Amino acid sequence: MADASAFGDGVAIVGIDCAFPLARDTDAYWELLLRGGDAIGEVPPQRWDPAAFPAADGAARAGLARGGFLDDADVFDNDFFSVPPREAAAMDPQQRLLLHCAWRAVEDSGVAPGSLAGSGTGVYIGVMGGEWGRLHLGDYDRVTPQLGAGSSAGMTANRISYQLGFTGPSMAVDTACSSSLVAVHLAVGALLSGECDTVLAGGVNLVMSPALGLVYHQLGLAAADGRCKPFSALADGIGRSEGVGLVVLRRLTDAVADGQRIYAVIRGTAVNQDGRSNGITAPNRWSQEQVVATACKRAGVEPREVAFIEAHGTGTALGDTIECAALGSLHREDRAEPCAIGSVKGNLGHTEGAAGIAGLIKVALALHHRIVPASRFADRENPQLRLAQRGLRLLRSPLRLPPGPTVAGVSSFGMGGTNAHAVLASAPRPAPRTTAKRSRPGVGVFTLTADTPGALIRNLTEQADAVARRPRAAAAALCRHSNRVKTGLPYRFAVTAGDTEQLAAALREAAEGGLPEQIAHRPWSVPSVAFLFTGQGAQYPGMTAGLYRESAVYRQYLDAADAALLPYVDTSVRDLLLAGESQGDQQGDEQRDQHGVSGELTQPALFAVEYALAATLTALGVRPAAVLGHSVGEFAAAVTAGALTLDEAAHLVATRGRLMHALPDGGAMLSVQAAPGALRQLLAEEPQAHIAAVNGPRDTVLSGTAEALARIAETLEEAQVRARDLRAPTAFHSPLVRPVLDRLRAAAGTTEPQAPDVPVFSTRYGRLLAPTERLDADYWAAQAESPVLFADALADLETVCAPTHLVEIGPRPQLLPLAGRAGLSSSVEFLHPAPGPEAGGTELAELVAQLYRAGLDPEWERLYDTDVTSGSGEKLRGYCFSTAHRYWTAPPSPTRPGANETGPGRSTSTPPRPTSAPAGPATSDPVSRDRDPVLAAVVDAVAEVGSYPLEQVVHTARFYEDLGFDSVMIMQLKDRIEARLPHLGEVSVQQLLPALRSVGTLAQFLGGHLTEGVRA
Structure with a gap:
């Protein structure tokens, strides 16, 4: 467990995702920074043509021709988020980028995004300006409800909350270039005030037009080559860039308690304003100095403790000078070494609304990896900044951080004067833990x-x-x-x-x-899973020893069974099993079957293994829909069903094993491949032989004296009926056990059997145990003598429960082969968690995997040992979204009811959307559509409202889950259906709502409505 008190209270950065020019994700971003990469390139042709600005001078046109641009900024996996194509095309591309980024950031925090749905998770997004709205809302003929929502800056945060189901605060922040760091500041406050337990914070910026670049040029702030050169003698202004970045934040104490990976800790933040200075767009040294000092004070650190700072560093002469003066006044005193400063804008350019988050992520990664990347253009330091005199330095090569806690800062200043600073510290180191030795790696x-x-x-x-x-x-x-x-x-x-x-x-x-x-x-x-508990005969030396070594949860339950049995058997069944494995390896097969678990301990050993296997599966989330026990297997089944306690069953099974072992020699058992009826005449001739078990249509077990069974076996051999001696030490389930039944009944009389929590299919009765029937003393006494009606009980189980999976609970398969010959439904799958002497953790894991694929949601944590579950350093690639659908700067034209559209309503400047797979699991049915004009009208209307291709609007597609319809689209759908079906008359939305389960249910409702209208 990590020591959260090492840095006191704070906010942990537990998840990160980002995309910047030439860096599609966090790993690529870090690689770009480490190698000092340059992400500036030519403007993509779909943005604008720099030559199309004749009014601009040569320098301005040169600046407009270059910048930092995202690859595939137009890509959006709208089907993943159930966003209709029409709405996706109308959305600000920044909203689309944020949805991808949000999903991946939550994944990076070690949480499945869907698990946060309904939680009070907050979202704070920094976004600068509103280019999308300015580009499109002025064309009044093209305005649609989707475009209105798609152009709102507030929707950049609200989209995330809506699509992921978050109910906490959700807001967009625009303080110009400091927007995203101010958003982080607000998010930190929400966490520390208790308003949220988890927050997504960050920013986004897309350069959709050259307008702001022209403004920078007219202000004298634009770099001629489109590059920012922070603190360099070559600095000549700003180069524009774009990107998106989000961090997942939690209170440090919560993150530590939940074992999450922590990139860094935000110790303190501050925001202030320049106030009235020498111009609203000019920086103010004193305000910058104050915001840094306030953040340090809130963090509880002295400026001299800060090892490095990610500065705002735009590369403008005035901005760099003022910022270095402000930092120098705070950081030059009492330092052993100068404070390192740098700016990621040298790599990326100025990402404007996303600039603060770009810097924060850089610092968090530097603290996490314990290395600070070098600064581009550091080799041509601007001498006018007097960095050395101010206790500052640029990094010409990466700086490896020394062991121990490290503190760093991040600054971001808005063009309108809103300043932000954050103080970060390295994550608390987890306490060392000991790892148990394994004979082989865990699975x-x-x-x-x-x-x-x-x-x-x-x-x-x-x-x-x-x-x-x-x-x-x-x-x-x-x-x-x-x-x-x-x-x-x-x-x-x-x-x-x-x-x-x-x-x-x-x-x-x-x-x-x-x-x-x-x-x-x-x-x-x-899945509906039934447990089948194995009877005697499946035992062998060292059974489940491999699983005991490799599964912590199995160890826990076998130890519990061993402890429950110990007062009644006077020896450790567990130790006997584990010792039997090594000794049995040196025995022949015949000796192996008898070694270690023979005699009166056989039944207790089987019970211990079966109880532990069933409890293990239940702990893993595999909860049985029914249980069925074969002979002695009924004891573990009774405990699993809640009819007996572990101690009661341990006492009973130990007593039963001891009493059966004490019976006189001479008993035997014979397995015969024949139906019970076919053996009736033979049994009539041999009164000392009896039916002990009916396991299937042609699986019968006989029990009796050895002499009687030997004569029967000889007769069967002559009739070419296969029979096999089971080498049983006693004639179980026959009158030969009567001498010990009174003592068994007396032992069972000390129990207090309860009504089971899980349906019990009794192999004594061959059916489901009735609600009034109890597993009492009479039951257990009669069960020892009565035949095992396994086939009947299994048939009743299939009829009543219709299981999808049968799981045998025992040391190796014995009942599953019988079930396979019982004529069950072919869809029933057979599973075994420990199928034989070589089984270990792999087989248990494979069983869980198969049930997971069938729909079970296991308790995954119990599958792994403590040393695995306590680790938090693993990282997986984020979700890889589809790149098939592309939307850029032209939303679809509005459509009118009854309009005859041949396409999805895009302007010619929007690339066509490729055909995709149907939203629902079914496929299109064009034949039924041709025959049903109402269905055809519904399909056409749905396709028009959502801009879906016709083949995606299948009969089973659900309006909300698959097609992403909302209340606005429902109203549009109503208008279009009424226009296509004029005989329908007026249908209210209230009438439509119950029918909006799927395309097919709506068509069915409307068809009925039309029929009723004709009759009227």
Whole structure:
């Protein structure tokens, strides 16, 4: 556990995502900074043509021709967020960028984004200006409700809250260039005041027009080559750039308690204003000095403790001079070494509304990696800044931070005079922990989810590449991290892996295989799992010893069973099992079956294993819909169902084992491949032989004296009926056990059986236990003598519960082969958590993975040992969104009811949107559409309102979940349907709402409404 008190109270940065020019994500951003990369390039052709400004002079045109531009700024995976194409095209591209960034930032914080839905998570976004609205709202003929919402600056934050389901504060902040750092300041305040427990904060900036560049030029602030050169003798002004960045913030104490990775800690922030100075766009040294001093005071640090500062550093002569003077007045005193300063604008250019977050992320990464990147243009330091005299220095090479706590600062100043500063500190170091030794690496389940099969393949490839770049190491911690983060979307992938090399190979094989077995669509309901508890005969030396070594949760429950049995058997069943493994390895198969778990301890050992397996699965979230126990397996089944306590069952099974072992020799059991009716004549001739179990249509077990069964076996062999001696020490489930039943009944009389919490299918009765029936003393006494009606009980279980999965609970498969011959539904799947002597943690993990793919949401944390679950340093690639859909600067034209549109309503300057897969799981049905004019009218209206291609508006597509309709679109849909179906008459929205489950249900309702109108 990390020591949060090392830095006192503060706010932890637990998640980061960003995209900047030549840096598509956080890792690429850090790589760009470390190598001192230059992200400035030519203006993309879809933005503007610099030659189209004849009124501008040559210098201005040169400045307009270059800058920092995002690759694929027009990409938006609208289907992922269920945003209709018409709305996506009308949205400010900054909103689209933020949605991608928000999802990935939350993932980076170690949380599945969907798990925060409904929480009071806050969103604070810095955004400068409103170019989108200025470009489009002036064309009144093209104004639509979608464009109105899409042009609002406030929506940059509100979109995130809406799409991810956050209910906390949600606001956009515009203080010009300081917007995003001011947003962080407000977010920190919301956390420390208790208004939120989690906050997303950051900013976004897209350069959609040259307008602000012309303003910079007219103010004398524009760099001729489009590059910022902070603190350099070459500095000649600002070069514009763009980007998006978000951090996920939590109170430090909460982040530490939850074991989240912490990049850095925000110790204190401050915001102030220049007030009336020498111009509203000119900086004020004294205000800058004051905001830095206030932030340090709130952080509880002296300026001399600050090791480095990410300055505002625009590269303007006036701005750099004033900022260095302000910093020097605070940081030059009592320092052993000068304070390092730099500005990421030298790499990126000025990202305006996103400038503060670009600097904050740089500092957080520097503290996290313990290295400060060098500053571009540091080799030509501006001598007029007198940095050395002011206790400052530029980094010509990366600075490695010494061990121990480190403090850094970030400044961001707005063109209108709003200044912000934040003081950050390195994250508290986690306390050292001891790791238990393993005989082999632990196995985990790697999970991945996506919104479509194609998206799942895309993300498998992305993760495979990322994992392959890692050094070979155990994969359990990485798998556990995927269980926390990469869940919650409809299409599921799960695979087991012991190390990263195996994992990378499995991911790549799955990606290249198209749709492998490991992929499944989330069903509408979770799997129905029934537990089948094995009877005697499945035991062997060292059973489940491998699982005991590799599974902490199994160890916990086997230890508990061992402790419960110990007062009644006077020896440790657990130790016997573990010792039996090593000794049994040296035995032959015949000896192996008898060694270590023979005699009166056989039944207690089986009970301990079965109780521990069932409790392990239940702890992992695999809760049975029903239980069925075969013979002695009914004891562990009773505990699992809540009918008996662990101690009661331990007492009973130990007594039963001791009493059965004390019976006279001479008993035997015979397995016969024949129906009970076919054996009736033989049994009539042998009164000392009885039916002990009916396991299936042709699976019968006989019990009786050895002599009687030997004669029956000989007769069966002559009739070519297969029979096998079970080598049982006693004639179980026959009258031969009657001498001990009174003592067994007396022991069972000390229990207080309860009504089970889970349906119990009794193999004594061959059916579901009735609500009034109890597993009392008479039950257990009769159960020991009566035949085991496994086949009947299993058939009743299938009829009553319709299980999707049967899980055998025992040391190796014994009941599943019987169930496979019982004629069950072919859709029932068979699983076993410990199928034999070689089984360990892998088989348990594979069972959980298979049930996860079937729709179960396991308790993942219990799958891993404590040393794995306490780790917080793992990192996975963020979600890889589709790049198929592109929208840029021209929203679609408005449509009128009944308009005859041939396309999705875009202007010619918008690239056409490629056809995508249907939003719902079904496919289009053009034949039924041609035959049903009402359905055709509904499909056409839906396609028009949402700008969907017709093939995506399938019969089963849901209006809200799949098509992203809202109240405004419903009103538009009503108008268009009425225009297409004039005989419909007026239908109110209130009448429509219940029918808006899917396209098909709406068409069905409208068809009925038309029919009723004709009849009237």
